[in-house]
Amino acid sequence: MSAITSEVKQVNANVLRHFVKISSKEKLAHAYLFIGPDSIGKSQTAVEIVKLINCENNADGSKEEACRACPSCLKIASGNHPDIFMINKGDTSSIKIGAIREMLQRMQLRPFEARLKAVIIKNIEDLTVEGSNALLKTLEEPTRGSLLILTTAVPEVCLSTVRSRCHPVYFFAMPRRELLETLEKKLLIDKEEAHFLSLYTEGCLGKAVQLHEEGFFQQKNVIIDNIIFNRNNEGYIKSLVMDKVQVKVVLEVLLSWFRDALLMKLGTKSEYLAHSDRPQDLHQVEVKYDFDDIRGIIQEIVNTKRLLNENLNIKIPLQLLREKIWVG
Numbered sequence: 001m002s003a004i005t006s007e008v009k010q011v012n013a014n015v016l017r018h019f020v021k022i023s024s025k026e027k028l029a030h031a032y033l034f035i036g037p038d039s040i041g042k043s044q045t046a047v048e049i050v051k052l053i054n055c056e057n058n059a060d061g062s063k064e065e066a067c068r069a070c071p072s073c074l075k076i077a078s079g080n081h082p083d084i085f086m087i088n089k090g091d092t093s094s095i096k097i098g099a100i101r102e103m104l105q106r107m108q109l110r111p112f113e114a115r116l117k118a119v120i121i122k123n124i125e126d127l128t129v130e131g132s133n134a135l136l137k138t139l140e141e142p143t144r145g146s147l148l149i150l151t152t153a154v155p156e157v158c159l160s161t162v163r164s165r166c167h168p169v170y171f172f173a174m175p176r177r178e179l180l181e182t183l184e185k186k187l188l189i190d191k192e193e194a195h196f197l198s199l200y201t202e203g204c205l206g207k208a209v210q211l212h213e214e215g216f217f218q219q220k221n222v223i224i225d226n227i228i229f230n231r232n233n234e235g236y237i238k239s240l241v242m243d244k245v246q247v248k249v250v251l252e253v254l255l256s257w258f259r260d261a262l263l264m265k266l267g268t269k270s271e272y273l274a275h276s277d278r279p280q281d282l283h284q285v286e287v288k289y290d291f292d293d294i295r296g297i298i299q300e301i302v303n304t305k306r307l308l309n310e311n312l313n314i315k316i317p318l319q320l321l322r323e324k325i326w327v328g
């Protein structure tokens, strides 16, 4: 599975083309900030740009894609290139100042083998204030022959002094039709699942690929079966409340399910319903509730999500919600 998906790219072709153009004219700036939603392909695109600029089969800068086979491409892909650094917070809560300091020192050295030394820092909102200030230094005094690509989903929380020293590059979600086609034709995902993913992820290819790999299409149906269509399943709720991440997933699925029910009531065509793989079940929900009921349920799901975010006990709200939305 991942063999198909890792190559079928979450890379943004337009951004890549733009960089091909500016780097061939030697107009590459020192630092860029890639801005866009999570999992939309910002860091994959950054890696692809760095690969392409350093690709041994692209010495004249004429190629539009890296070869993926030369030593430089292979080293970058495996994270073993001595001149290309990728920094993220990993399993910790923030990007440590030590990682930034080390990167700054290494940036001062001449490249060992790369044409262009590069650093990609993923999700700079994870930088500590110290880390951001250290980074500012390199933005103010750039090293020649180096490229810095930073990414973020929440530019508002990044230091404005960091933001203002980078060229912004925006990443937008794909139009739904284009995403659907990519999922079906390039990733060979079944029609029903591709349809669901294209709507559920609101045009975010990276997210769609991730959910596909996790088997989310099957999981969402297990959630719907257990919460909406199976009354005698106390054990499911009990085990669920132990896992905050899973509760969040369940609430998201329920939200999308009841949005669909509301849309169905409004006469929306099934091609716009995420859960169109279960038309009979959606219909059952749609006839059981009137508009106000469904709106009330949606409000209650949103409230439960808020309680969860505030770390409050959600066992009882979740049980009450389930009582309300059970369809037999």
Ligand SMILES: [Zn+2]
Pocket: 054, 055, 056, 057, 066, 067, 068, 069, 070, 071, 072, 073, 074
């Ligand atoms: Zn190459």
